Amino acid sequence: MSTALTFAAVLPALLVAHNVADHWAQTSHQAATKGHAGHAGRVACAAHVLSYTAVTALVVGLLWAVLDLSITPAGFVVGQAVSAVTHYWADRRFTLAGLAARLGKGEFYRLGTPRAERDDNPSLGTGAYALDQSWHWAWLLVAALLTAAV
Template structure:
């Protein structure tokens, strides 16, 4: 996909990557919103196809709630505005501030903490999505 970042070919466009953390600007909010919408749409498509392939019927309302949780938690975490973002504040309060700011030795602490945050919420969203699931 032209213009896409190498590591996230569906959900990241280069302008989104650069702009989503810009605090207090419409462009920053728009870029983060675009990223989160494409991310959530991708989740919905892949989860829907996976459920169908496995013969699982997911309740639409429960699936929508799970996707809303994933979208909301993704958006608030990805507005990683230096000194003001949720993840940086959480990292600082839990004694992980140095790791959050680490950008040496091939490690990006903010990226790793961001991924852990998302995986935790995705797991909860998956549990919610399957709460009323049945077989076909």
């Protein structure tokens, strides 16, 4: 039962941390540059994921300490690693756009436009933004499960 309770506490905490990190901790430069090809895009995305992971780790760590959750150090690290790696993968943008295209959802990414003009979140409610966020949420579920079960 403690695994289920830990999962039940960690998942909503990760979802809240995700929203804070993605919308408050991320800089404008990171948001505008993380999907660009080349070194600048990789660095911007890595910087975003570093601050993002700092927020999620802080939140999960606080819950672990305050609520005395049954999280192991390995579970904590594995959950954070899954969250960080999948977040970086999707936020490079061309990766998620390619997956969306292969699954018949490419129209959400306006794949006919130049990469520099594409954005995964030009305004809330776009199809690309919804695909991006649902990708993150799905992996946060996996990260919460691994945090609780490993």
